[in-house]
Amino acid sequence: MKKEEAEMNKLCRSCIRTCRQPEAMLLLSCPRYKKRPFEAQDVRFKQVELFDDK
DSSP, X not given: OOXXXXXXXXXXXXXXXXXXXXXXXXXXXXXXXXXXXXXXXXXXXXXXXXXXXX
């Protein structure tokens, strides 16, 4: 987790808008809240070999 994300409110972390509130603020709801349509994760994969060089 990035330092900026650690300092922002939990509700703000899951929102796509750029307005952010500090972690110390207690937010029950937000009129501008727009949930992310996806959950970004680091995807690690190996390159698939097209031709076997044997």
